[in-house]
Amino acid sequence: MSVRPNVRPAGHKPPFWRDRAKRALIFQLILVAVVAAFLIYIIGNTQANLNARGITTGFGFLGNTAGFGIGQSLIEYSSQSTYGRTFVIGLLNTLLVGGLGVLAASIIGFIVGIARLSPNWLIARLANAYIETFRNIPLLLQIFFWYFAVLRTLPSARESMAFGEAIFLNVRGLYLPQPLFESGFGLIPATFVVAIIASIALVMWNKRRHEATGKRLPVFWMSLVIIFGLPLLVLVATGVPVTWEMPVLRGFNFGGGITIIPEFLALWLALSIYTASFIAEIVRSGIQAIPHGQTEAAQALSLPRKLVLRLIIIPQAMRVIIPPLTSQYLNLIKNSSLATAIGYPDLVSVFAGTTLNQTGQAIEVIAMTMAVYLIISLLVSMFMNWFNARVALVER
Amino acid sequence: MIHNKETIPQRPAPKGTIGPVAWLRGNLFNGPINSIFTLLGLYVLYLLVVPTVQWAFIDANWVGDSREDCTRVGACWVFVNARFSQFMYGLYPSEEYWRANIVFAMFAGIIAWMVIPRLPFKRWMTLFALLIFPVIAYVLLHGGYFDLPRVSTHRWGGLMLTLLLASVGMIGALPIGIVLALGRRSNMPIVKTFCVIFIEFWRGVPLITILFMASVMLPLFLPSELNVDRLIRALIGLTLFQSAYMAEVIRGGLQAIPKGQDEAAAALGMTYWKRMGLIVMPQALKMMIPGIVNTFISLFKDTTLVMIIGLFDLLGIVQAALSDSRWLGFSVEGYVFAAFVFWIFCFSMSRYSQYLERKLNTGHKH
Numbered sequence: 001m002s003v004r005p006n007v008r009p010a011g012h013k014p015p016f017w018r019d020r021a022k023r024a025l026i027f028q029l030i031l032v033a034v035v036a037a038f039l040i041y042i043i044g045n046t047q048a049n050l051n052a053r054g055i056t057t058g059f060g061f062l063g064n065t066a067g068f069g070i071g072q073s074l075i076e077y078s079s080q081s082t083y084g085r086t087f088v089i090g091l092l093n094t095l096l097v098g099g100l101g102v103l104a105a106s107i108i109g110f111i112v113g114i115a116r117l118s119p120n121w122l123i124a125r126l127a128n129a130y131i132e133t134f135r136n137i138p139l140l141l142q143i144f145f146w147y148f149a150v151l152r153t154l155p156s157a158r159e160s161m162a163f164g165e166a167i168f169l170n171v172r173g174l175y176l177p178q179p180l181f182e183s184g185f186g187l188i189p190a191t192f193v194v195a196i197i198a199s200i201a202l203v204m205w206n207k208r209r210h211e212a213t214g215k216r217l218p219v220f221w222m223s224l225v226i227i228f229g230l231p232l233l234v235l236v237a238t239g240v241p242v243t244w245e246m247p248v249l250r251g252f253n254f255g256g257g258i259t260i261i262p263e264f265l266a267l268w269l270a271l272s273i274y275t276a277s278f279i280a281e282i283v284r285s286g287i288q289a290i291p292h293g294q295t296e297a298a299q300a301l302s303l304p305r306k307l308v309l310r311l312i313i314i315p316q317a318m319r320v321i322i323p324p325l326t327s328q329y330l331n332l333i334k335n336s337s338l339a340t341a342i343g344y345p346d347l348v349s350v351f352a353g354t355t356l357n358q359t360g361q362a363i364e365v366i367a368m369t370m371a372v373y374l375i376i377s378l379l380v381s382m383f384m385n386w387f388n389a390r391v392a393l394v395e396r
Numbered sequence: 397m398i399h400n401k402e403t404i405p406q407r408p409a410p411k412g413t414i415g416p417v418a419w420l421r422g423n424l425f426n427g428p429i430n431s432i433f434t435l436l437g438l439y440v441l442y443l444l445v446v447p448t449v450q451w452a453f454i455d456a457n458w459v460g461d462s463r464e465d466c467t468r469v470g471a472c473w474v475f476v477n478a479r480f481s482q483f484m485y486g487l488y489p490s491e492e493y494w495r496a497n498i499v500f501a502m503f504a505g506i507i508a509w510m511v512i513p514r515l516p517f518k519r520w521m522t523l524f525a526l527l528i529f530p531v532i533a534y535v536l537l538h539g540g541y542f543d544l545p546r547v548s549t550h551r552w553g554g555l556m557l558t559l560l561l562a563s564v565g566m567i568g569a570l571p572i573g574i575v576l577a578l579g580r581r582s583n584m585p586i587v588k589t590f591c592v593i594f595i596e597f598w599r600g601v602p603l604i605t606i607l608f609m610a611s612v613m614l615p616l617f618l619p620s621e622l623n624v625d626r627l628i629r630a631l632i633g634l635t636l637f638q639s640a641y642m643a644e645v646i647r648g649g650l651q652a653i654p655k656g657q658d659e660a661a662a663a664l665g666m667t668y669w670k671r672m673g674l675i676v677m678p679q680a681l682k683m684m685i686p687g688i689v690n691t692f693i694s695l696f697k698d699t700t701l702v703m704i705i706g707l708f709d710l711l712g713i714v715q716a717a718l719s720d721s722r723w724l725g726f727s728v729e730g731y732v733f734a735a736f737v738f739w740i741f742c743f744s745m746s747r748y749s750q751y752l753e754r755k756l757n758t759g760h761k762h
Contacts, residue, residue, distance in 0.1 A: 028586040035590065042617045049616045120430050121423035122437040136742035137735045138697035141711055145735070148718070149727040334602035341704055352608055362612040370601045370609075377600035 046363070053360075061359045062087070068354055070345045072261050083355050090350035091372060097267055097346065098333040098376075104272035105332060109279025116284045127280065135277035140338055142274055147266035147342045154262075157253050168247055174260040175247035182241040188231050195230040199223030263344035267336065275332045279325065286321035287313065319388075326384035330377055337373075347372060452732070463723060475726040476733045479717045483733070486553015486708050492545065495536045496556050502529060503559065511748065526567055533560075549627040553708035555737065557627075561634060561699040561709065566692055568635035573642025578672065580647055591643075598640035603698050606633045611705045630702045634695070641691045649684035650676060682756060689749035693742050700738075710734055 016022045050057060062084035069079050074092045077085060115127035134142070152171060155161065160170040168175040203219050210216040235242075247257030290313055298308040340349035347369055356365040412418055424434040455470025458477070466472035476483070485496050506525045509515050537560075540546040552560070579591035598606070610633030614624060624632075653676050661671040703712030714730045717723065 024584045028584050031587060031590065045619050046616045049620055052620060118433070119423070119426070120433050120437070122434050122441075126437050126440065132743060133739070136693075136739045136746065138700040138711065138738055140700040140703075141731060141735055141738065144711070144715065145728075145731045149731055153727075337602040337604045338701070338704075340604065348602070348604055348608075352605060356608075356612070362616065366605060366609050366613055370605050373602055373605065374597070374600040377596075 055360055057361070057363070059364055061361055061364070064359075066355065066358070068358070070350060071343070072264060072345055083359065086355050087347070087351050087368065090345060090347035093344070093350070094333070094336055094339075094346040094348075094372075097264060097271065097336050097339070097344070101268055101271040101275065101332050101336065102329050104268070105275035105279055105328075108272060108276035110283055112276060112280035113283025113287070116280060117287060131277045131280050133277075134273055135281070137274075139270060139274045139335055140341060143266055143270040143338055143342060146269050147262065151262040151266050157249065160249070160254075166244070166246055168249075168254060170254075171262070172253065172259075173262050174265060175254045176258045176260065177244040177246050178256070178258045180243045180245055182243070185238075185241045187238060188235055191231045191234045192227070195227045198230075199226045202226070261344070263339070263342050266342060267339050267344045267346075271332055271335060275328055275335075278328050278331075282321055282324045282328065283317075286317040289320045290316050322384060322388050326381060326388075330380055333376055333380075334373060463726075471729050471732070472726055473729065475717075475723050475729050478723075482554060482713055482717065483710060484554045485556050486713055487551040488547060488553070488556065489545075489551070492539075492547060495539070495544065495547075499533045499536050500556070500559075502532070503563075530564070530567065549625050552627065554713045555710045557702075557707065558696070558699050558709045558711075561631065561702060562692070562696045564631050565634040565638045565695050565699070568631070569638035569642045569695075570688075572635070572639035573646050574677075576639060576643035577646035577650060580643065581650060595640045595643050598637050599644070603633075603637050603701055604704060606637050607701060607705050609633065626705070627707065630705060630707055634699070634702075637698075638691070638695050641694070642688070645684055645687035645691055646680070648687060649680035652683050653680050685756070686749045686753045689745055689752070693745050693749075696741060696745070697738065710737060 063082055065079075066081055066083050066086050067079050068086075070077055070086065070089055072093060073089045074096060075089065077089050112127045112130055115123050116131065118124045118127070154169060154171045157170045157172055160168040160175075162168050166177045199219075199222070202223055206217050206219045245256045247254040247259075294312050294316065295308055298312045299305075303311070336346055337348040339346035340353050343349060352365055352369045356362060359365070412421075425431045451470045453470075455467070456473055457466045457470065458473050460466065460474040461478055463472070463475070465474050481490065481493070485493055488496055506521065506529060509521050510518065510525070515521075535541050536544070537552065537556075538547065538549070576591050576595055579587045580595065582588050582591070607630060610629045611626065614629050614632065618624065657675055657679065658671055661675040666674070699709055700711040702709050703715060708716060711734055714734045718727050718730050
């Protein structure tokens with residue numbers, strides 16, 4: 001029996017569709033062609049539609065006068081300002097509610113997440129009830145609840161709820177005393193910065209000393225005293241160059257002080273409470289992901305319980321916690337765009353809402369709005385990746 | 397040698413380690429700090445539960461048909477009662493409710509069939525749910541065929557619309573998500589780049605800007621003679637948004653399959669699609685189910701955003717009902733009802749996903 005040799009005759013090449021590299025190339029070329037054709041189709045349609053509706057294109061509209069008022073602006077704004085200015089105002093308002101939301105959500109989330117693991121049965125159950133309630137109700141519904149059912153039903157300015165003589169809450173918002181800084185106050189933030197730098201130096205020195213001699217100082221408390229004590233000392237030494245402007249009822253409304261509009265309060269509360277329920281779950285699973293052997297080994301080395309938590313559990317748990325935490329922060333910032341439903345003047349509400357309606361330049365406005373969120377997403381995930389790489393497990 | 401033939405009778409546990417008192421001492425009052433926390437917790441519970449029960453049940457009004465039937469001391473469930481059919485069907489004509497009811501019933505039946513583990517023919521049921529049921533639902537809800545009067549989509553609303561948006565978004569997102577996930581793991585650089593850009597774009601922007609884009613920009617992108625229904629526009633936006641998240645879940649599942657599986661299949665001479673379809677995907681899909689359920693829960697909650705572009709989903713119709721001048725001042729009741737409905741759906745889904753996770757875990761631990 002002869003075995004047929006499985007060798008192709010010399011000079012015979014397989015057809016090109018059997019060659020993996022060529023096939024991949026052809027497939028990708030087809031893909032590029034399809035995508036390009038799709039884009040050309042869309043751009044063609046868009047141009048035809050824009051011409052038919054008489055809409056001009058370009059970013060020239062950003063220089064035009066906006067002519068509408070905005071309820072909350074961190075920088076100077078009047079209805080005489082430009083559309084470009086409305087973009088900046090909206091962006092700043094988005095960042096404000098996003099930043100404060102991240103802060104509050106982290107604090108609530110970490111507390112609830114740790115409470116969820118408490119040996120106290122009741123506390124663990126309460127934390128669980130919090131998580132299960134708030135994460136299973138749509139955020140928009142929660143925003144509506146806080147805004148329409150709670151803050152909009154508060155008493156009018158004359159019957160405000162007063163907390164002491166300084167803080168007032170009514171249907172128009174929350175009124176807080178405003179600090180007025182006199183000359184010489186600049187010294188205090190400066191001292192604050194110096195104190196932070198000093199305590200970082202202290203921590204680094206302590207770490208080196210600890211590695212060299214095995215001795216360590218209670219740096220946490222020491223830096224706390226430096227960071228808060230030093231500016232306080234300067235504050236007293238300079239004779240407290242701050243006066244407080246109190247909100248006062250004048251006629252039908254309050255004057256003076258800081259006004260926090262109810263739209264901001266509702267959005268901030270809902271965002272923090274909703275996101276905190278997710279953060280709590282992340283914290284819980286992060287801590288539970290650490291094998292119990294780690295705690296036992298640390299206890300076997302007779303580390304005190306406080307140090308076990310600080311040196312063994314938390315650093316390892318953070319590694320698990322940080323990636324999902326990042327996406328929750330990003331979710332919070334993206335969700336702050338729901339502001340538009342209750343009229344908080346954020347980027348989407350002011351720019352993609354009012355400005356879009358007035359100018360009709362949908363493409364430019366939506367593209368700018370989306371670009372902002374994309375850039376924020378990219379920046380935050382870049383920062384978190386860098387942070388993650390720093391705390392990641394270094395394997396040999 | 398001493399042999400004790402009888403076993404020594406078991407002694408009872410020491411006193412003070414069993415029974416409710418010991419449980420209390422062990423779980424609630426072990427140490428002064430814990431005792432303080434327990435008392436604080438009890439106080440918080442008292443502050444929350446007592447007024448809520450008083451408001452929602454004891455002082456509440458249940459029957460009647462106008463606001464005069466409410467004492468306003470407790471909750472006025474009369475409002476929810478009077479609006480109930482609107483909350484369920486939106487502005488759907490009431491003589492056609494039976495059509496929506498059939499779809500609801502079929503939907504519930506399919507879900508029950510998929511969830512109860514003992515029932516057979518799961519694969520056929522999946523095919524039916526994905527391919528045939530949408531057609532039946534469309535014919536019934538939209539009408540225009542078999543002598544059924546047409547009901548245009550702007551009259552659809554309430555819970556019906558919420559479920560419809562979530563289901564269609566999900567069913568549409570699954571195949572796109574699979575393609576995107578495979579593309580992102582592909583060796584072909586251009587395919588990979590396209591998929592990464594597509595996924596990261598939709599994941600990087602808020603859903604509301606996507607819905608704005610779908611409602612404002614989509615008509616500009618398409619030829620002017622093509623007039624796309626508002627509901628369809630919202631569905632396109634939701635599906636694309638969801639497909640990016642779905643792709644990441646599927647990619648996670650694919651990454652969990654050891655590379656050896658794919659290589660072994662390749663060594664047997666299987667083509668790419670055979671390897672994916674017969675070896676990698678079936679194993680990965682099993683691992684992805686909890687993740688898919690979780691993204692579905694987020695989608696379900698996110699459908700409330702369509703009210704911003706003028707569709708009346710459950711939240712939208714509740715919000716609209718609240719501004720009815722005959723029923724002013726019942727916002728708490730309306731929101732509590734909507735929250736309760738959403739909560740029931742999301743909570744049972746998340747419990748189901750946890751159950752699946754536990755069930756699927758056992759077979760896969762090495």
